[in-house]
Every structure is written in C-alpha cells, then in structure tokens.
Amino acid sequence: MWLNRHAAGPGEVTTQGTCRTGSWGAEFYEVAAEPGETVITKHRYSALVGTSLDLTLRTMGVESLLFTGVATDVCVESSLRDGLFAEYFVSMVEDCCATYSPELHEASVRAVAKNFGTVVTGDQLAKYWAG
Secondary structure (H helix, E strand, O other): OOOOOEEEEOOEEEOOOOOOOOOHHHOOOOOOOOOOOOOOOOOOOOOOOOOOHHHHHHHOOOOEEEEEEEOHHHHHHHHHHHHHHOOOEEEEEEEEEEOOOHHHHHHHHHHHHHHHOEEEOHHHHHHHHHO
C-alpha cells in the first residue's frame, strides 16, 4: 500500500488508505468484471503509476482514454494527466465524475479543459457513439 504522507505534527507522519486491498473501499460496487476481463489494482492516485495499465493498454492498441470516477480532483485528474503525459488522447466525462465539493469538481473540470484534455458529458458520448 502506498503511504499518504500527512504531517501529524513536527517530525511525525501518519498513514491512511481509503481503498486498502482487502477493505470494503477496494471492492467493486454494483459492477463486476466479466470472465476473462483484465482487472488492474491501483495503488496510487494515478491509475498509470505503479500498475501494468499502460502496458496493458498499449498491448491492446488503445490510443484514447475516457476518465470517470471519484474523486475528480484527485484520482481522476491525476490519472488523466499521467495518461496525457504517456501520449494518450485523454477526455474527462464530466457528469460521470464526482468529488467532495462542487467547487473542487468544477476547478478540476476547468483545469482539464484549459490545459490537459477534452471535457465531454455522457450524453455527448452516447450521441457520438450512436453515429
């Protein structure tokens, strides 16, 4: 597990983990992998750091990534930025992301739209995919 380092006091470090392996926070919620689907366990804020995700995607020929999830301003944006830095075409699906406050969500959406990728909605994707 990656150790979040937050100063508890002078010379002190605390560790915390929201989604520790084996905890309820690491379990699938209302979804499940289909037989034969690849499951990659994420250990950092970014899904592309410390995992085999990049290698798996490249092996599959993937060039574009859509980002959804929680928290918009932490895990989603970190993964999206690392995807951009790894030369993928990246997009945030704005209404399929959430965080702990509307202000943090909106700030992250603005940062992505201005500097890092495109921002789309689920409805826009559905219309695009429908042809």
